[in-house]
Amino acid sequence: MSIVGAVLAVLAFLLAWPIPAALSRFRGDPISKVVLWQAVGLSGGLSLIGTALAFAVAPTSRSLPEGIWRLAQGQSHADLSILGWIFLIIAVALIGRLLGCLALTFYSARRTRLRHDEILHLLSEPSATYPDTRIISTDEAVAYCLPQGPRKGTAVLSTGLLEVLSEQERTAVIAHERAHLDFRHDVLVIPFAAWHRALPFFSATAIGLNSVNGLIELMADDKAREHVDPSILAQAVHAAARISPEHREDLSTQRIQRLSRPLDSARIPVRVTAILASIVLVLAPGMLLLSPLLTGF
């Protein structure tokens, strides 16, 4: 059992630092990367919890299911060493913290959005030209979207931004925001916001959150260019970037570069590979824990 624990510990380490670092540097198909990130996040959490559980039951049981079963039956409490107890407490605390933060992030995002939606509807007017789009009068140049809520999602543009955009560029920006809403990109960010809240000192959670936040912008651009001219969308990114001093420079640059080139035709095989790799990644900690073959003493 301690071998399983050691292997899981190595896996947890790899998923906590080298793999996220490599993944964030890799420039490729955004959907593949988002899928891999979700797998890294999930697998990393499972390996961490698995490591603690494996060490907790290591001295008394041949495999984790057996160990947990014996613990649940109250047979091995007496056998559990102090160290075993510590690992068990760590495992339970980790499970609680990760799931708790996930629920908390989900509900606090929801609450904030509902409140935002309430205020927004008092301050903004529906666009006459675009469906499910509202215009807010402010000099601030912003475009954003508000998923969920009682309505099916709202795109919001400020008059400050509209002033600097042509009619075509406005359509492009709205197509981008609609892609976020239609494909529920917010759901992809929630787990990473939660992992970051749960383990803020883990650099992997910050890298993951930052990456996924950028990737959903690339995904929305990719989707929007099915309906609008990519060069117009690039112009809109440029125009918005010019009047927003605090925007993500690296991301805007990356988006304009991506929009000025045709989409990579080899992205489908890349995507399939990424999905397969993700499945392996997510299953690995579980297989390790359940496998009695590896439970040598």
Next chain:
Amino acid sequence: MNQHSKDKDTVGTLGELERSVMDAIWVHDDGLSAAELREVLAERDLALTTVHTVLTRLEKKGFVTRDRSIRPHRYLAVSTREDHVAELMTEVLSQAPDRQAVLARFLGTVSEADTKALRNLLGRNHSANS
């Protein structure tokens, strides 16, 4: 209000009504009674009970307070319109990690901006396009 907005009478939902009521209350600093509000919104031809319903909803949501010391009760705005706009914009522009799950902005936000790289790239792109 501007060329992008729909005419007021095209949509008559409760939400639109709440917006008109707030617009009226925001410009009357010393507040309005329900009857006065009805006069201000005369073009909508509202029943007094409708005005009361809307005001009660807005009070529950925390947008207006009721001054009960005088009769009829007067309704006042809790915050100015500008404060509410600022509140929303702070949320939109916030960089806090747990805020990023709430809204997706067209341009992400960073604290450190290196404008040079983008300018170089945009200069190149621009000449290539035109």
